[in-house]
Amino acid sequence: MNWLTNYVRPRLRALVERRRVEVPENLWHPCPACERMIFHRDLDANRRVCPHCDHHFRVGADFRFRELFGETWEVLELPRVAVDPLRFRDLKRYTDRLRDAQSRCGTHDAVAAAAGELAGLPVVVAVMDFAFMGGSMGRAVGEAIVTAAREAVRRRAAFVVFTASGGARMQEGMFSLVQMARTTAAVQEVKEAGLPYVVVLTDPTTGGVTASFAMLGDVHIAEPGALIGFAGRRVIEQTIRERLPDGFQTAEYLREHGMVDMVVHRFELPATLARVLDLLMRPRAAAAAEPTAGDEGPAALPPPAPEQDLEALDEAADD
Amino acid sequence: MLDFEKPIVELEGKVRELRQLMENNAELDLADEIERLEQRAARLLAQTYARLTPWQKTQVARHPDRPHTGDYVAALIEDFTPLAGDRLYGEDPAMIGGLGRFRGRSVVVLGQEKGRETEDRVRHNFGMARPEGYRKAQRLMRLAERFGLPVLTFVDTPGAHPGVGAEERGQAEAIARTIETCLDLRVPVVATVVGEGGSGGAIAIATADRVLMLEHAVYSVISPEGCAAILWRDAEKAPEAAGALRLTAQDLHGFGLVDEIVEEPLGGAHRAPQTTIARVGDAIARHLEELTEIPGEELRAARRRRFLAMGTAS
Numbered sequence: 001m002n003w004l005t006n007y008v009r010p011r012l013r014a015l016v017e018r019r020r021v022e023v024p025e026n027l028w029h030p031c032p033a034c035e036r037m038i039f040h041r042d043l044d045a046n047r048r049v050c051p052h053c054d055h056h057f058r059v060g061a062d063f064r065f066r067e068l069f070g071e072t073w074e075v076l077e078l079p080r081v082a083v084d085p086l087r088f089r090d091l092k093r094y095t096d097r098l099r100d101a102q103s104r105c106g107t108h109d110a111v112a113a114a115a116g117e118l119a120g121l122p123v124v125v126a127v128m129d130f131a132f133m134g135g136s137m138g139r140a141v142g143e144a145i146v147t148a149a150r151e152a153v154r155r156r157a158a159f160v161v162f163t164a165s166g167g168a169r170m171q172e173g174m175f176s177l178v179q180m181a182r183t184t185a186a187v188q189e190v191k192e193a194g195l196p197y198v199v200v201l202t203d204p205t206t207g208g209v210t211a212s213f214a215m216l217g218d219v220h221i222a223e224p225g226a227l228i229g230f231a232g233r234r235v236i237e238q239t240i241r242e243r244l245p246d247g248f249q250t251a252e253y254l255r256e257h258g259m260v261d262m263v264v265h266r267f268e269l270p271a272t273l274a275r276v277l278d279l280l281m282r283p284r285a286a287a288a289a290e291p292t293a294g295d296e297g298p299a300a301l302p303p304p305a306p307e308q309d310l311e312a313l314d315e316a317a318d319d
Numbered sequence: 320m321l322d323f324e325k326p327i328v329e330l331e332g333k334v335r336e337l338r339q340l341m342e343n344n345a346e347l348d349l350a351d352e353i354e355r356l357e358q359r360a361a362r363l364l365a366q367t368y369a370r371l372t373p374w375q376k377t378q379v380a381r382h383p384d385r386p387h388t389g390d391y392v393a394a395l396i397e398d399f400t401p402l403a404g405d406r407l408y409g410e411d412p413a414m415i416g417g418l419g420r421f422r423g424r425s426v427v428v429l430g431q432e433k434g435r436e437t438e439d440r441v442r443h444n445f446g447m448a449r450p451e452g453y454r455k456a457q458r459l460m461r462l463a464e465r466f467g468l469p470v471l472t473f474v475d476t477p478g479a480h481p482g483v484g485a486e487e488r489g490q491a492e493a494i495a496r497t498i499e500t501c502l503d504l505r506v507p508v509v510a511t512v513v514g515e516g517g518s519g520g521a522i523a524i525a526t527a528d529r530v531l532m533l534e535h536a537v538y539s540v541i542s543p544e545g546c547a548a549i550l551w552r553d554a555e556k557a558p559e560a561a562g563a564l565r566l567t568a569q570d571l572h573g574f575g576l577v578d579e580i581v582e583e584p585l586g587g588a589h590r591a592p593q594t595t596i597a598r599v600g601d602a603i604a605r606h607l608e609e610l611t612e613i614p615g616e617e618l619r620a621a622r623r624r625r626f627l628a629m630g631t632a633s
Contacts, residue, residue: 081631085574086565090550139631146627168518168540170550173564174576177540180519181526181626184498188623208540210491211479211519216499230491230519231481235545239481249486257487 031055033225047266056223056266058203061112061127064162067270068125069116076113076124078147081139085175094171097133105132109140110165113148115155119274121281122157124148127164130204134166137209141169142179145213149186158196158277159187163214167207180212187213196280198273201228201251201260219276220260221269222251228260321378323367327586330360364586371535373567374558377543379535380514384589386596388415388430388473391513394596395603396421396428402462405454408488413444413480414452416459421471422604424611427463429456429524430473433514447480448520450493456524457500460508467615469507469607472524477542479520494523501526502623505615509606511581511599512536512568513588528622529606530576532568533599534583538576539566576629579606 028037033055043050047067048057065073088094102108110132115124126148128135135141145161152159168176190197199217204227211230222228229249237244247253251263264272320328334356337349371379379385392399396419403410416429431452434443448456456472463470479490501508501524510527516538525538532538541549543561548554571577581602584591610618 086563088563090560090563091552143631170541170546170564173540173566174538174571174574177518177522178576178626178629180495180522181498181502182629184495184526185502185623185626188499188502208519211494211523212498213495215489215492215495229486230479230494231486235481236483236486240483244483248483257489259489259492 029057032057049266054224054265056203056225058130058164060129060131061107061114061162064125064127065112065114065116067266068118068123068160068273069114073114073116076115076148076151078108078111078113078140078144080108081143083140084171085139086171086173088171088173090171097171101133105129107132109138109144110135111141111144111148113144113151115151115157118158118270119278121274121277122155123160123277124152124155124157125160125162127162128209130164130166133169135164135209136166136169136176137179137183138169138172138176139179141165142176142182145179145183146186149190152190152195153193156193156195158198158281159190160198160200160273161213161217162200162202163205163209164202165205165207165209165214167209177208180208183213184216187216191218196277198276200269200273201254202226204228206230206232206249215259218280220262221272221276222254222260222263223269224251224263224265226251228254321375321382323371323375327360327364327367330356330363334360361585368535368586372558372562373537373564374543374561376535376567377515377537377557377561379587379589380537382587382589383435384592385514386588386592387435388432388475388513390592391430391473391511391596391599392419392428394593395600396426399428402459403455405451405458407451407454409449409451411444411449411452411455412442413446413448413476414455416455418462418468421469421607422600424469424607425466426469426471427459428471428473429459430513431476431520431524433475444480446476446515447478448476449480449482449485450488450490453479453490453493453497453523457497460497460500460504464504464506467506469509469611470504470527471603471607472508472510472527474510474512474516474521474525474538475514476517476520477515478517479523494519497523498526502626503619504622505619507607507610507613507618508622509603509610511603512538512577513599517542526622526626528610528618528625529578531579531581531599531602531606532571532577533581533588533595534568535587536568537561537566538568538571539564 027040029043030037031050034053036052048059084094110129111126113126126145149159187197196218198219199214201222205214206229227249228251254260255263334353337353341347341349399417399419401417413431415432419428431446431448432443433446434440460470508527509529510525512532514536518540543557544554547556547560568580572580581598584594588595
């Protein structure tokens, strides 16, 4: 790019790397994509997007709430569910894994939800945390999505879900699989109430979460570079025994294949969400009443007469 | 033949040999010996099948001679009229379906077919449906609703197909939308897990008013092999994983996730396919009888309530 990025940064990086042992490790973060070191304050100031390569770091629920709601929001109380229905044990007890995750993340399970206002519109947001057991969906996650969806209906609010999940939580067996049906039923209630349901797919969203509520939004927004898919890469490689195409299962790839509406940079996300919700929830707002002059597109054209329409159809049929 | 069936099959083989001997040699009287062996074989069979481990059940559920969806359709559905294609992209032989008459009543029937001979199995993709299969299922369910026909599904799949094309054409969306369609229908939906209920690919067509399961069928969030590879980091631990996952009909019925277990003939469905199919038919008919009494809107609301409440009680 320029002298600064090409020369000074690598030198600085080299310096930093040599001295890494002396630096408290949480002050500098390596970018998982470009591997350059980023000072934590720079990373936060840049909304946890790599200033070098634009890689979007995974973020937690509080970050999302702050981004969307600014100063004030109301954290929703999520019901506790009975844990470990199967008394599952692999190399470790499931209850131990759960306790580890709880103490590491400081949360009860992989979803947090809050209600607030975005551009003056009531919104309920549920955020999945990949750091909590890979964002896997068990009963607690299902319960959280159901609770948040119903809260949206109760408040006549839009429902926005930030997905991040490796899929179903195996340790809960079939109890986890039926959450696919549960969460689907929950978002149906939101839709039937005439409220918008918007999914923001973040890195990574795979398996049973993708194959249920994550793919049923009225609008699908994805963060750049996010991994989104159904089956895992390794499973697919084993099945087809060939290399996967470049960019396979990325947000951009999914947009190209018609599965997401837009890939939106984190800087633009609050404004984009606000615009989408405003358009859906305030169909007669002042801004939409008077189209601005010079507006291009079909809206600026006079509506064709019905007869012309039919003729055009006939002509098309002759082709 | 499954490993744990070997001693039984050996005994049965011996009985056949002795009978042959007797036929060829009129003076020889082996009747007592034959009867003794037959009793032993029957006892062994009963004992073995009375305490199959979850991993053994997984093997029985995958047994190549076990009746498949196509066999149920052939035996239970008159005037079966297969319908093809999702009207969007293609036809998927892993998901078979169509119109037909079940005990006099028009129905839409659908389910995964694994295929039997090698060539056939490849054609049916071993029962692993692609997005087209799920979209075809949605289409047939909508058709059923338009004409007020009940939907009968037969679940038998290792899972939805994992592949590049399947991902590109939205495997996840196809499954999600199929679950949504199941929840949306104003006609009765009865699902029967007849063999392997493999994860999202299975629940896509099993979000039903009634979910029945054959005695030795399995239904799981992930295959025991897959689970073992991830959590034990060793696919060889599949037998342990099968136990931990609680994937048997008995466990799932106990959890309230399955409504009824259909008993299999002694020694498993593969030993007496027609008896098995007839029992499944009777069970479906019984549930259908109850469900057809309920108005469509009520059915739909009850189905949604049921799944919203499912898996919450411990």
